[in-house]
Amino acid sequence: MTAPVNRQIVLAARPAGMPKATDFRLETTPVAEPGPGQILVRNIWMSVDPYMRGRMNDRKSYAPPFEVGKPLDGRAVGQVLKSNHPKLKEGAVVSNMQGWREYFVSAGEGITPLDASLPLSAYLGVLGVPGFTGWYGLKEIGKPKAGETLVVSGAAGATGSLVVQMGKILGCRVVGTAGTDEKCAYVRRELGADAAINYKTAGDCVDALREACPKGVDIYFENVGGPILDAVLRLLNPQARIPLCGMISQYNLEIPDPGPRYLFSMIANRALMQGFIISDHFDRYGEFVGEVGGWLKQRSIKSEETVVEGIENAPKAFLGLFSGDNLGKMVVRLAPDPPASDRK
Ligand SMILES: NC(=O)c1ccc[n+]([C@@H]2O[C@H](COP(=O)([O-])OP(=O)(O)OC[C@H]3O[C@@H](n4cnc5c(N)ncnc54)[C@H](OP(=O)(O)O)[C@@H]3O)[C@@H](O)[C@H]2O)c1
Structure with a gap:
């Protein structure tokens, strides 16, 4: 042999x-x-x-x-x-x-x-680092309350797709962004988002987000950075929370994009923006698996x-x-x- x-x-x-x-x-x-x-x-x-x-x-x-x-x-x-x-x-x-x-x-x-x-x-x-990251960032920094509006970028990806579904379980209006019409259809139909925006065909995304978020944005779960962050900043509600999870749009740039340009909105709205690295929180992994594993077994998430x-x-x-x-x-x-x- x-x-x-x-x-x-x-x-x-x-x-x-x-x-x-x-x-x-x-x-x-x-x-x-x-x-x-x-x-x-x-x-x-x-x-x-x-x-x-x-x-x-x-x-x-x-x-x-x-x-x-x-x-x-x-x-x-x-x-x-x-x-x-x-x-x-x-x-x-x-x-x-x-x-x-x-x-x-x-x-x-x-x-x-x-x-x-x-x-x-x-x-x-879903039971590994991406799911854990979405669970922790939404729960601990996003602190969602029923009736609030949550915007999730990278909504069809590993982390974003759990955040979208958690947002719905917790009673939020959820709006996702993704890079194709097929992904947007998946985010709406399979993940249950109220609206999804194709950021590649929606210009600067401001009008599309304003229409999808008629009561403004309370939580923005940030996976991508760049123009979508800038657009969401213009629509924040007072006391909005922004878990800064990732900025994939910036990872291959040799010189980072200038901006975001609308940061004053954070001041005017007394908003919170907080970055986090999930490896600092592995002590919460058991709690995460208990909750998300339970949803998986009950088929309440996909x-x-x-x-x-x-x-x-x-x-x-x-x-x-x-x-x-x-x-x-x-x-x-x-x-x-x-x-x-x-x-x-
Ligand atoms: N803070 C932490 O500890 C932590 C842990 C895990 C992950 N993260 C971050 O979370 C984010 C999502 O990670 P993931 O593992 O779940 O990946 P993922 O969302 O499954 O895959 C990456 C997705 O990013 C989107 N994308 C690529 N280039 C883009 C661009 N220029 N603008 C907008 N979207 C773009 C693509 O979807 P489209 O087709 O929609 O463009 C792609 O499918 C990443 O930023 C990652 O670095 C952070």
């Missing part, structure tokens, strides 16, 4: 502006044997996330830069194939931070066993995924985040889901 080979994606060059396929390289390495106290894991699903773009720059931020010539990393779900570890059993399905590779050996740091009865890819989306097959296509999946190729969470399948009987 031939020994399995690990395939992994290496950062070949630091991107300038929008990354290119040549900024990534597929490499193969032998699969190592686990030593004493170690496990061998085969990844099944890996996540590609917008924040990874920032880590491709050689710049200090809240997450360390990737190194040129070294494999990328990120959130993944895998299965323990061999174990010399006292607590992590063979067959266990585990969350890990060793994405962008098919196999790895670990002493167990950063490895969390998962409830294998749930769909495994959900741990990268979660969509866009699945790209194979590690060799992981760079394409990542680049697709910036051209809106995903509906819901963008995930890469590295291996078939193990049958339920083989999961521990």
Whole structure:
């Protein structure tokens, strides 16, 4: 029998502006044997996330830069194939931070066993960091009240689609923005938003938002930045709250956009704008899974995924985040889901 080979994606060059396929390289390495106290894991699903773009720059931020010539990393779900570890059993399905590779050996740091009865890819989306981020940011910074108007940008994406649905569960009028008419139809029909605006065809979005938000905007869940933020600022109500989750429209710019231009509205309306990084709040993860996992089981929320097959296509999946190729969470399948009987 031939020994399995690990395939992994290496950062070949630091991107300038929008990354290119040549900024990534597929490499193969032998699969190592686990030593004493170690496990061998085969990844099944890996996540590609917008924040990874920032880590491709050689710049200090809240997450360390990737190194040129070294494999990328990120959130993944895998299965323990061999174990010399006292607590992590063979067959266990585990969350890990060793994405962008098919196999790895670990002493167990950063490895969390998962409830294998749930769909495994959900741990990268609705029950993973994007869902947790939406849940935390809306609840703790947005502080929604029934009857208020919530605007969500990136509404058809992984984080935004949970925020839209939470807003409806909590009794808000919800307006989403997304980049195609098909996504807008999904946000309205499947996620239950009251209105959805295609920001690519709605000019500066001000008129469309004014029409969709006749009582003004109480909460703006910010995923994209740029012109949509500027438009929402003009429509804020007194005491509005803006959880600043992400600004994907800015991630590939070498010189940031000037603006926003309507910040005085924050003063006039005594509004709050607060950035947050979800990794500061992992102590709340159990509470999040309890609440959102409950909604999933009761089918009161939906979660969509866009699945790209194979590690060799992981760079394409990542680049697709910036051209809106995903509906819901963008995930890469590295291996078939193990049958339920083989999961521990
Ligand atoms: N603060 C935190 O701890 C934290 C944690 C997780 C995620 N985030 C942030 O949350 C945001 C959403 O992340 P996600 O993982 O859920 O990704 P996602 O929304 O599933 O995917 C990214 C989406 O962004 C949209 N987009 C791309 N370029 C855009 C542009 N120039 N203007 C407007 N929209 C654009 C695309 O949708 P369209 O087709 O609609 O353009 C794309 O589908 C990102 O900004 C991310 O950095 C923050």
